[in-house]
Amino acid sequence: MGSKETSFLIPSEPQPTPERRFNLFLRRRLMFQRDEQSKDSVFFRDGIRQIDFVLSYVDDVKKDSELKAERRREFEQNLRKTGLELEVEDKMNSEDGRTYFVKIHAPWEVLVTYAEVLGIKMPIKLSDIPRPKYTPLSYMLGPVKLPAAVKYPHPEYFTAQFSRHRQELFLIEDEATFFPSSARNRIVYYILSRCPFGVEEGKKKIGIERLLNSHTYLSAYPLHDGQYWKPSRTTHVNERYNLCQNWARFSYFYKEQPFNLIRDYYGEKIGIYFVFLGYYTEMLLVAALVGLACFIYGLLSMESNETSTEICDPNIGGQMIMCPLCDEVCDYWRLNTTCLHSKFSHLFDNESTVFFAIFMGIWVTLFLEFWKQRQARLEYEWDLVDFEEEQQQLQLRPEFEAMCKHRKMNPVTKEMEPHMPLCHRIPWYFVSGTTVTFGMALLLSSMVSIIIYRLSVFATFASFMESEATLQSVKSFFTPQVATTLSGSCLNFIFILILNFFYEKISAWITKMEIPRTYQEYESSLTLKMFLFQFVNYYSACFYVAFFKGKFVGYPGKYTYMFNMWRSEECDPAGCLVELTTQLTIIMIGKQLFGNIHEIFQPLIFNWWRRRRIRTHSEKLYSRWEQDHDLQVFGSLGLFYEYLETVLQFGFVTLFVASFPLAPLFALINNIMEIRVDAWKLTTQYRRPVAAKAHSIGVWQDILYGMAILSVATNAFIVAFTSDIIPRLVYFYAYSKNSTEPLAGYVNNSLSVFLIADFPNNTVPMEKRDFITCRYRDYRNPPDHENKYAHNMQFWHVLAAKMTFIIVMEHVVFVFKFLLAWMIPDVPKDVVEKIKREKLMTVKIIHDFELNKLKENLDFEYNKVIRHSTVDESRSLRSKIPV
Template structure:
C-alpha cells in the first residue's frame, strides 16, 4: 500500500469517527426536549437529606449512576459572567451529546459555596462512543485455561491472593464494540455491561471535546481549558464507595473496598497484587505501572540474595584479610609514618590509625566484588528481557495486542491552540487545524536548552562547592583528631577522611533535594513555554528534561568519587591544587571504594525514606486541612461527590513522578552496585513499602483517576536500556580504578615473594617513600620530626633512585591489568547479554499460541453471527443462502490462513 492509499484509508477512518459523533448529536437532539424538561424539574426540587444515602453514587432517582462530577464555586471577580456563560453553554452542549446532568445547589453542600454537576452517560451514548473509541467487549467466555501453577507455586501459597480477588472476572473472547452488532455481545444488564472505568473514560472523552463557545473568532472546547481558567474547579469520576466498608444495596460492588483490603494494607506487604482488579478500577495505564513495579521488585529479590551473600562473605573474611591485618598490626602499620593529608596544618600520621576503616572497606572491596559486578551485568539483561515477555503476556491478558495510541493522548493541547495564529490542512482528517511554524518555536527551544544546561551546570557547581567544603574543613578535623594522637598507635574508625566524607555526603544530599524541588517547577514551566502540540509531546519533553537533570543531580557526586577523586592527586612536593588553593582530595590507603559506598548509601537511603514520607504525609495533611475547611455545615449531607471532592487530585503527571522515582532507583542499583552489594536489598525493602504506600494513597487519599490505556511503560523502557548498557561500563571502571582488587591481584601473581602467604607485604609494596627534606617550605608541617621519610599511596621510585619519584614499572603493570580487566569484563558481559537477548523470545510461545487461538475464535464467532443474521434477512431462499455461506466460509478460511 502506497502513501496515498494509506492517507486515503486514514481519512476514511477519521470520517467514520466524525459520523459516529454526528450521529450521537442528532440522536440526542431528537430526545433532548423530554430529558431537558425532566432535568429542569429535578433541578428545581430541593434535595432532602433523608432521600439518599451519603455513599450513594446515583442521581436522586436512585437509578442513573453518576459517571463523572464537575464542581465550581461562585466567582465574584470581574470575569464571573463570562465563566457563568461558558458553563451554561458547555452544559447545554453536553446534553446535546446525550449526557444527562443533575446539579446540586451550593446550599446543599457542606461548605455552602460549591456547586456539583453530576453526569450520567445513558446507554445510547455509551454504545456510540464505545464504537468510536474501539473499546473491546466480551462476546464469549474463553475456553483457554488460565496458566497452571508450577509445583514451586505451592510453596508460595501464603503470598497468593484468593482467586476471586486475583481474577475478579472470567476471561472472555472480545471484539471491538459495534452498536449495530449488539446481539453479538454478552449483554446481560445494560447498567453493568460497561464497567465504571470504561464509563468514565467515555465521559471524559466527550468532556475533552465538548465546545463551550466561540471567543476571538475561534471555537473553544474541552474541560481542560475550563479547568485552567477556573471556570470549573475540578472534574473527576467517583470512587465506588468508602474504602473501609463494603457498599450497601443498591450501590454496585465496592471495588475500592476490595482493593484496600487486599492491596493497600501494609499487613499485606508479602502478598501479590490484584493486578486485574487494579486495571479494572484505575485503567491500564496505572495498572501497567504496578505490574512493572511488582515485576522489578520480584527480580530485585534475586539480586538482593546474591548481594547479601557477597556482603556476608566480606564479613566472614574480614578478620582474615591480610591487608587490614597488616594495617592494624602495630609492628607493620603502626611503624609506617604517612605523609600529611594537607599542607602545613596537617601532621604526619601512622597507618594503623585507619585500622577499623580498612576492615570496613573489606566488607565491600573483596574478591566477590568482581563476581557481583559481572552478575549484575547479566541480571539487568535478564530483567529487561523477561520484562518484555511479561509485557507481551500482559498485552494478551488485558486485550492490548492490537492497541493503538488513544486519540485523547494525541489530541491538541488547549494551550497549543490558544497560542497558534496559523492553520494548516491535516492530511488525515482533511480539516484545518492549528499550526505553529518552527521559527516561532526556536526561541523557546533555545531558552529551554539554555535553562536545562544552566541547571545542570548549577548541579556541578554545587558538587564542586561541597568538594571545597570538604577540603576546607579537612584541616580542622585533622587538627582535632590527629594533633596529639596522630603518631600514637591508635585504631579509630572516624578518620579525617571518613568524617569529612560523611558530613560532605549529608550536605550533598540536602543540596540535591533543594535543587530537585526548584527544578521540578522550572522544568514544568519551560516545557509549557515550548508549547507542545499534544499531551504526549508534552510528557515526552518533560521526561527528557527531568531525567537529564535527575541523572546529573543524583549521580554526579557518585561519579566524582568513583572516577575522579584520588586519581589526579600528584605526590608529596608536587601535588595538584583546585583553584590553585586547595589540595586535591586523596583516597584512604584502602582506596576510594568505601567513600563511594558511603556516598551511595546516604543518597539512596535518604532519597527513599524522604520520598516515602513525602508521598504518605503530603496528601494526608492536605486532605485533613481541606476536610476541616469544608465541614462548616455539619447538618448537611456529606455526600459521595463531596467526599471525593475533598481528596487530593492525582494529576496528569502523578504517574510520571512515580516512574521517575523508580528509574532513578534503578540507576543506583545498576550503575554503582559494584561498590555496594547491599543496594539491591535496600531497593527491595523500599519497593515493598513503596507498593503499599502507592496503593494506600491511591485508594484512600486521592480522587479516582480517569481510566486510560497504555500497552507499555513507554519512553521509560528506552531509558532503562540505556542505563543497563552504561552500567556495564561504570561497574567495570569501579572494579578497575576505584576498588583495590586489581592491584592486589597484580601483587599476588607478579610481585609476591612469599609462596605460603602470597599477600604478605602487599601494604608495604603499595606505598611509596618520600624524603621529608624534599617538601617545599609552604607545604611541610610546621612541627619538626626526627624521622626522615614518610609514605604515600602510589607506585613511584624511591628518593635514592635515579628515576626519583617517577612511576615505576609496577604502576604500568597495574594500569595494563586494569585496562585488560575492563575490556575483558565488558566483552564477556556484552556477549552474554546478546546471547540472552537472542535466546529469550520477546513474546513467549504459549502467548503466541493463545493470541492465534483468540483471533481464530473471534473470527469464527463473527463469521457465525453474520451468517445467522444473513439467514434471517434472506428468509427461505436456500440457494441464495448457500451461495452466501460459501462466500463467507471462503473469507473465514482466508483469515485463518493469514493467522
C-alpha cells in the same frame, strides 16, 4: 434528563427499579433514612443513573465572575448537546455552603457511540483458552497467593472493538454494568476535554483543562465507588473496598497484587505501573540474596584479610609514618590509625566484588528480557495488542488544538487537523535547550561547591581531630576523612532535595511551552528532561567519588590544586571504595526514607487540614462527591513521578552496585513498602484518577536499557579504578616474594617514599618532626632514584591490568547480554498462539454474525417479495440467501 427536569424529585437513595420509586411507603421510609443512605451515594437523585464524573465551582466575586459564569453555562449546554445528562447540586446543599457540584451521567447511547470512537474492546464470547496452571511447586507459594475470585474477578472472554451497529454481537446482560466504571469515566473525560465553551477571535475555545486553569471550575474528577473501609449496602459493587481489603493493607506486604482489579478500577496505565513495580520487586529478591551472600562473605573474611592485618599490626602499619593530608595544619600520622577503616573497607572491597559486578550485569539483562515477556503477556490479557497504532499516536492534546492556527492533512487519517509549523516551534525549542543547559550547569556547579566544601573543611576537621594521638597509634574510625565524607554527603543530599523542587517546576513549564502534539510526545519530552536533571543531580557526587577523587592528586611536593587554592582530595590507603559506599548509602537510603515519609504524611496532613477548614456546616450531608472533593489530586503527572522514583532507584542498584552489594536488599525492602504505600495512597487519600490506556511503560523502557548498558561500564571501572582488587592481584602474581602468604608485604609495596626535606615551605607541617621520610599511596620511584618521584614500572603494570580487566569484563558481560537477548523471545510462544487463536475466533464470530444478519435480511426480503412474485423469481431470490 437535565437538572431542571430532576429537581422536583424527592431525594432518595439508589432504587433498582422504577416501580419501587412510586411506592409511597418505601419513599417515606427512604426519606427517613436519607442521612444514612445518601452519604455514600454514587447516583443521581433518582437513585438509578450512576454519577460518572463531577465538576465543582464556587461563586467568584471578582470582576471576571460573569465571564466565568457564561463559560460554565455554555460549556454545560454543549455537554447536554453531546447527550450527557447533568444534575446540579446547589451550594446550599453542600457541606461548606459555598461549592456547587455538577454531576454528570453518560447514558447508554453516549457510551456506545464513544466506545466505538475510542476503539474500546468488549467481550463477545467466553474464551476457550485455559488460564495458566500452577507449577508443581506452586503450593509452596500458597500464603503469597490471593483467592482466585480476587485475582480473576471476571471470566476470560474473546473481545472485539465495540460497534454500536453490532450490539447484538456483544455479551450485554445489563446496560448499566456492561461498561466498567473506568471505561465510563474515560469516555466522559474524552468528551469534557473536547467540548467547546466559547469563541474568541474566530477560534473555538475547548476543553475542561483550560477551564480548570482559568479557575472557572475548581475541579473535575470521577467518583470513588464508596467508602474504602466498608462495603456498599446496595447492589452497587464497591470496588474501592475490595482493593483496600486485598491490596492497600500493609499487613498484605507479602501478598501478590490483584492486577485485574487495579486495571478495572484505575485503568490500564496505572495498572501496568503496579505490574512493573511488582515484577521489579520480584527480580530484586534474587539480586538481594546474592548481594547479601557477598556481604556475609566479606564479613566472615574481614579478620583474615591480609591487607587490614598489616595495616593494624603495630610493627608494620604502626611503624609507617604517612605524609600529611593537607598543607601546614595537618600533621604526620601513622598508618595503623586507619585500622578500623581498612577493616570496614574489606566488607565491600573483596574478591566477591568482581563476581557480584558480573552477576548484576547478567541480572539486569534477564530483568529487561523477562519484562518484555511479561509486558507481552499483559498486552494479550488486557486487550492492548493493537493499542499503539489505534490511539496513542493519533490522539491530539486539546491544548495543541487550541493554540494551532494552521491545519494540515494527516497522511494516516486523511483528515485535516491542527498543525504547528516548525518555524513557530524553533524559538521554544531554543528556550528549552538553553534552560536545560543552564540547569545542568547549575547542577554541576552545586557538585563543585560540595567538593570545595570538602576541601575547605578537611583542614578544619584535621586541625582539631589530629593530635599526638595520630602518632601514638590510637585507632579511631571517625577520622578527618570520614567526618568530611559524612558531612559532605549529607549536605549534598540536602542540595539534591532543594534543586529537585525547582527543576520539577521548570521542566513542566518548558515542556508545556514546546506545545507537544500528542500526550505521548508531552510525556516523552518531560520524561527526558526530568530524568536528565535527576540523573546529574543524584549521581554526579557518586561519579566524582568513583572516577575522579584521588586520581589526580599528584604527590608530596607537587600536589595538584583546585583553582590554585584547595589541594585535591586523597583516597584512604585502603582505597576510595568505602567513601563511594558511604555516599551511595546516604543518598539512596535518605531518598527512599524521605520519599516514603513524604508520600505517607503529606496527603494525610493536607486532607486533615482541608476537611478541618471546609467542614463548617456539620449538620449538612457530607456527600460522596464532597468527600472525594476534599481528597488530594493525583494529577496527570502523578504516575510520572512514581516511575521517575523507581527508575532512579534502578540506577543506584545497577550503576554503582559493585561498591555496595546491599543496594538491592535496601531497594527490595523499600519497594515492598512502596507498593503498599502507593496502593493506600491511591485508594484512601487521593481522588480517583481518570482512567487511561497504555500498552507499555513508554519511554522509561528505553531509559532502563540505556542505564543497563551504562552499568556494565561503570561497574567495570569501579572494580578497576576505585576498588583495590586489581593492584592486589598484580602484586599477588608478579611482585609477591612469599609463596605461603602471597599478599604479605602488599601494604608496604603499595606505598611510596617521600623525603621530608623536599616539601615546599608552603606545604610542610607547622609542627616540626624528627622524621626523615614519609609514605604516600602511589607507585613512584624513591628519592634516591635517578628519576625520583616518577612513576615506576609497577604503576604501568597495574594500569595495564586495569585496562585489560575493563575490556575483558565488558566483553564477557556484553556477550552474555546479547546471547540471552537472542535466546529469550520478546513474546512467549504460548502468548503468540493465544493471540492467533483469539484473532481467528474473533474473525469467525464476526463473520458468522454478519452472515446470519445477512441471511435474516434476505429472508425478510424474500418473505416480503414472495407474495407478489412468480415461482422462477422466488427461486432466484432464494438462491441468493447464504446457507
